Amino acid sequence: MGIRTIVLAVIVLLIAALAALNWGILLTPTAMSIGFMQVTAPLGLIMLGLTILLAIFFVAYVVYLQSSVLLETRRHNKEMQAQRDLADKAEASRFTELRSFLETQENTHMARNAERHSALLARVEQLESAVRQRADQTDNTVAAHIGQLEDRLDRRGAPVGTVETGTGTTIIPPAPNY
Numbered sequence: 001m002g003i004r005t006i007v008l009a010v011i012v013l014l015i016a017a018l019a020a021l022n023w024g025i026l027l028t029p030t031a032m033s034i035g036f037m038q039v040t041a042p043l044g045l046i047m048l049g050l051t052i053l054l055a056i057f058f059v060a061y062v063v064y065l066q067s068s069v070l071l072e073t074r075r076h077n078k079e080m081q082a083q084r085d086l087a088d089k090a091e092a093s094r095f096t097e098l099r100s101f102l103e104t105q106e107n108t109h110m111a112r113n114a115e116r117h118s119a120l121l122a123r124v125e126q127l128e129s130a131v132r133q134r135a136d137q138t139d140n141t142v143a144a145h146i147g148q149l150e151d152r153l154d155r156r157g158a159p160v161g162t163v164e165t166g167t168g169t170t171i172i173p174p175a176p177n178y
Contacts, residue, residue, distance in 0.1 A: 012055070019048055 019026060026044030033039075 015048075015051065 022044070026048060027042050028044070029040050030043040031038055031040050032043055032046075
């Protein structure tokens with residue numbers, strides 16, 4: 001309970017206690033003027049009735065204010081929820097946009113990597129071909145040199161010695177003169 005509610009409850013209890021204690025005085029008829037004529041009526045009862053009527057008016061006014069505040073709060077909450085939903089949708093849209101951007105970047109990088117890979121494979125194949133060609137040239141050069149050496153040996157003369165083996169005759173060439 002708030003302090004205002006306690007103060008109002010104490011005031012209402014005081015008015016009710018005063019009315020109960022002085023009920024006889026409140027019911028005593030008195031001559032009173034209502035502006036254009038004189039009337040005899042219990043002034044205390046009329047004042048108590050007007051006080052109760054004023055209290056009812058104030059309670060109705062407080063209920064009206066409270067209900068209007070509740071309705072305004074409800075409307076405000078609905079607007080806030082609509083704004084939250086809109087913000088969530090915008091955020092989801094940004095996430096979707098970011099995802100598509102990242103996928104595009106990833107696809108670009110994958111394409112570049114594939115191009116680099118194919119270029120690297122082509123370069124490796126080119127190098128392998130060059131190595132094979134160089135190996136073939138080296139084989140041919142070595143074979144030509146061996147052939148030249150055999151020709152020189154054949155021109156110098158007969159073999160220096162022969163050795164009999166189980167599979168055939170082996171010719172031992174002479175030692176070169178350097």
